[in-house]
Amino acid sequence: xSIEKQKISPPEDRIPSTKYRIKIRETIRRRLAEEENFYPxxxxxxxxxxxxxxxxxxxxxxxxxxxxxxxDKYYMMRITNDASKILVSVYLDYGFLKxxxxxxxxxxxxKKPFLSNPKGRCVIRLFNDDFCELAxxxxxxxxxxxxxPVSSAPQLFLGLIENxxxxxxxxxxxxxxxxDEELIGASKIREFxxxxxxxxxxVFFVSTSDLHGGSKARFKRGKVVGFKAKVNPRLExxxxxxxxxxxxxxxxxxxxxxxxxGDNVDNGSYxxxxxxxxxxxxxxxxxxxxxPTIGNHDYFNGGWGRASWFGGKARTQKHFHMFIQTPRTKxxxxxxxxxxxxxxxxxxxxxxxxxxxxxxxxxxxxNWLNEELKEWRRKAIEEQGPQxxxxxxxSAIFTIxxxxxxxNNSDALAQSCLTPLFDDxxxxxxxxxxxxxxxxxxxxxxxxxxxxxxGKMSINYFxxxxxxxxxxxxxxxxxxxxxxYGVTYVAPNVEDMSEDEKIRFEEWLFSVKNKILxxxxxxxxxxxxxxxIDNYKELMVNRGLKEKFIEEKxxxxxxxxxxxxxxxxxxxxxxxxxxxxxxxxxDEDYINCPNPHIR
Numbered sequence: 001x002s003i004e005k006q007k008i009s010p011p012e013d014r015i016p017s018t019k020y021r022i023k024i025r026e027t028i029r030r031r032l033a034e035e036e037n038f039y040p041x042x043x044x045x046x047x048x049x050x051x052x053x054x055x056x057x058x059x060x061x062x063x064x065x066x067x068x069x070x071x072d073k074y075y076m077m078r079i080t081n082d083a084s085k086i087l088v089s090v091y092l093d094y095g096f097l098k099x100x101x102x103x104x105x106x107x108x109x110x111k112k113p114f115l116s117n118p119k120g121r122c123v124i125r126l127f128n129d130d131f132c133e134l135a136x137x138x139x140x141x142x143x144x145x146x147x148x149p150v151s152s153a154p155q156l157f158l159g160l161i162e163n164x165x166x167x168x169x170x171x172x173x174x175x176x177x178x179x180d181e182e183l184i185g186a187s188k189i190r191e192f193x194x195x196x197x198x199x200x201x202x203v204f205f206v207s208t209s210d211l212h213g214g215s216k217a218r219f220k221r222g223k224v225v226g227f228k229a230k231v232n233p234r235l236e237x238x239x240x241x242x243x244x245x246x247x248x249x250x251x252x253x254x255x256x257x258x259x260x261x262g263d264n265v266d267n268g269s270y271x272x273x274x275x276x277x278x279x280x281x282x283x284x285x286x287x288x289x290x291x292p293t294i295g296n297h298d299y300f301n302g303g304w305g306r307a308s309w310f311g312g313k314a315r316t317q318k319h320f321h322m323f324i325q326t327p328r329t330k331x332x333x334x335x336x337x338x339x340x341x342x343x344x345x346x347x348x349x350x351x352x353x354x355x356x357x358x359x360x361x362x363x364x365x366x367n368w369l370n371e372e373l374k375e376w377r378r379k380a381i382e383e384q385g386p387q388x389x390x391x392x393x394x395s396a397i398f399t400i401x402x403x404x405x406x407x408n409n410s411d412a413l414a415q416s417c418l419t420p421l422f423d424d425x426x427x428x429x430x431x432x433x434x435x436x437x438x439x440x441x442x443x444x445x446x447x448x449x450x451x452x453x454x455g456k457m458s459i460n461y462f463x464x465x466x467x468x469x470x471x472x473x474x475x476x477x478x479x480x481x482x483x484x485y486g487v488t489y490v491a492p493n494v495e496d497m498s499e500d501e502k503i504r505f506e507e508w509l510f511s512v513k514n515k516i517l518x519x520x521x522x523x524x525x526x527x528x529x530x531x532x533i534d535n536y537k538e539l540m541v542n543r544g545l546k547e548k549f550i551e552e553k554x555x556x557x558x559x560x561x562x563x564x565x566x567x568x569x570x571x572x573x574x575x576x577x578x579x580x581x582x583x584x585x586x587d588e589d590y591i592n593c594p595n596p597h598i599r
Contacts, residue, residue: 026146036356037331038149038321041079041087045145046160049137054165056132060125064173064186069093069101071174071187073278075285078257079325081337083195084164086289087325088124090139090174091278092185094155094271102155104184105176106141114151116143120184122157122176127189129169137161139174149318153271156323164194167201192287195256196340199386199493200501202508202558203340204250206242206288207486209261209394209433211235211455212297213280214273234483235455236280241569242485243283249487249567251512256339258288261433261451262295262350262394268319293346294320294333295394295433296354315356317348332357334365336372342388342428342490342562343376345369349393349418349432351410359395359410361417361593369418370591373425377586387493387581388562391422391430398448398598400465400476401435405599416594422446424591426582428562431486437461438482438566440575443471443598445582451566453482470598475526475575484568491560513555517547524565525554526576 064070073091092101102108105120118141126134139159142150150156157176164170170192176185196203216232246254258281265273278285292298298320317333326346328335333348334357348357348365357365379385396404397415404411411434422430423444433452436459441448448471453459458479466473492505516524527536539546557563562579 036316036318038317039147039331040328041145041148041150041158041325043080043085043160046140046158047138049135049162051126051135051163052133054128054134054168056128056134057130058133059131060127060133064188065183067186068104068184069099071176071185072282073275074174074187074282075278076192076287076289077325078195078289078291078327078337079160081327083166083197083256083339084162086161086164086192086195088139088159088161088172088174089323089325090122090157090159090176090187091275091323092155092157092176094275101185104178106154108154113154114143116141116154118143120176120178122159122174122185124159124161125173125175126161127171127173129171131171131189134170149322150325152318153322155271158325166194166197168194170194187286190286193254195289197338199338199341200497201340202253202492202505203256203342203490204253205257205259205339205488205490206246206255206284207259207261207392207431207451207488208238208242208454209431209450210263210295210436210452211238211260211265211277211281212263213265213277213455214270214275215266215456231276231280232455235277237569238454238483238485239280239283241571245567245571249565250489251508251515255284255288257291257337257344258284259344259346259392259431260292261392261431262293263297263433263452263456264292264295264324266297266456268298274323290324291326291337291344291346292324293392293394294348294350294355296350299350299355315354317356330368332365332368334368338386340490341386341493342390343386345372345389345391347391347393347418349395349397349410349414351395351413353410359414359417366417366421366593370421373421373427374586377425377584380581381586383493383495388428388490388579389425390488390562391418391427393418393430393432394434395432396435396450396452397430397432398441398443398471399435399437399439399450400461400469400473401437401439401450401459403435404439404450405462405465407597407599412597413594416597419443419446419595419598420591420593424584424587426584428579428582429564435459435461437476437478438484438574439476440474440564440566440577441469441471442474447474447564447577447579449486449564449566451484451486453478454485458483474577477574481568481572482574484566484574487565487567489558489563489565491558491562494559509555509558512558513547513550516550516554517543521546521550523571523573524576526573 077087109115122139124137139157142156174187326335336345395411395414429447436453439450557578566575
């Protein structure tokens with residue numbers, strides 16, 4: 001139910017006061033929360049902070065002061081389509097490891113967690129690249145956000161960093177104080193780079209799926225089964241690999257956002273499983289905004305009727321929204337954002353069999369997606385917005401695995417209802433998971449990448465189906481060979497660049513060419529046919545030919561294309577592809593939906 005249909009008009013003889021407007025807003029939020037249509041966190045929910053100029057010169061101590069405990073679970077997110085604003089959430093250890101840090105700063109109401117009251121405080125200390133303090137940003141306890149799912153997580157503190165300058169380097173530290181204003185907890189100082197808002201800058205982002213945080217943790221409702229809690233070793237290894245290889249794979253640019261395609265945890269109703277995700281992912285999430293897609297396990301363990309002893313039977317998004325905030329404009333777990341020259345759309349595609357949001361033709365989410373793509377295409381035609389569009393979802397809509405091949409399931413419905421929109425508006429790529437394998441497919445003009453083997457066990461596909469699909473399978477892999485993540489490069493809009501910006505872009509491309517030239521070419525480009533393999537051997541001994549090949553096959557395409565690469569955890573390049581922007585004429589006619597199921 002939309003907010004517009006629930007307007008509350010004040011009496012005609014009075015002007016709405018601030019108190020009255022707050023009452024109206026709280027009433028609307030309560031109604032939305034009651035209907036599983038949770039309102040998004042807004043900028044006005046956070047206090048305004050005065051920042052010093054970035055050029056401040058008074059340096060601060062970089063070391064961690066003496067504290068009772070180290071804060072190691074905090075993560076960045078975006079709650080608005082504005083790269084100059086970043087939300088930082090802190091997850092304090094909450095009892096399950098026998099190290100309850102929440103009680104140090106919060107009076108917890110165990111029966112009604114949303115009534116918990118902070119007795120201490122946490123702050124973000126923000127520094128510039130020279131470690132000069134720019135601001136002390138107060139963090140709000142989760143109980144401050146009435147009628148929002150986050151209020152049921154007493155271990156969370158949230159703070160908003162604003163006024164970030166594009167592409168500038170920053171440092172920050174989390175500090176928590178008890179009721180006596182004693183510093184009792186602090187994090188290490190983390191460095192991050194403010195995001196890119198303009199389409200005139202090249203950007204990289206990283207993509208994973210099916211992380212399944214907590215799948216090896218042996219938790220059971222706040223108690224550890226066994227001797228001690230265990231992190232998910234596959235997830236921990238994945239996150240470390242992403243961190244170590246980041247600058248190599250992005251040519252020193254770094255990632256703008258960390259995207260996922262669902263199943264971020266093994267059971268969304270377990271707070272401890274989210275703790276496992278944030279513990280393993282802290283090395284990345286503390287520096288890169290985390291923008292996940294919802295999957296069936298993020299509702300609770302699998303969907304309706306699954307693991308009912310542990311997760312309950314209610315198909316609710318509240319556990320996802322409790323820990324994940326996104327740049328939404330209305331209820332639901334679907335949202336969009338611009339990152340450089342690409343428009344990203346995240347969907348709740350798992351359907352009513354698993355969740356509580358339909359993706360069927362003419363459903364509210366389908367209508368929202370139709371309008372979102374129409375607006376993106378209109379801006380692209382008028383050269384007022386990103387040239388590329390990538391959609392993230394969980395459903396395995398094109399795979400030769402178990403879910404992607406089946407008929408009459410939610411994945412088949414998602415494919416039938418989404419592909420007409422993707423084709424009509426010219427979506428460049430769709431990235432998804434659910435089937436625990438790697439597969440890149442082509443249907444009409446759109447590339448479809450299944451990357452569902454990041455953090456849990458792999459599932460083999462049906463070999464005999466590879467040559468019997470009605471669409472084109474470009475690349476497939478299974479097992480441990482496919483366990484990895486995607487690295488996506490998005491070319492800037494060169495036409496919008498000034499002459500100075502074009503010069504700097506060409507200088508960066510020259511440095512990229514030199515880096516590839518002095519590296520193993522197979523780390524960036526796939527050689528598959530016998531002719532290409534023979535050429536590769538020749539390129540390795542002839543530097544002139546290698547340089548020419550890199551310029552023609554890679555650098556030239558980096559000026560105008562999306563460059564997709566998928567790496568496994570052994571550092572091997574599994575797949576790579578370039579995707580040009582797709583031209584479409586905006587057609588206002590009715591879209592023929594659904595398509596027949598393509599197998």
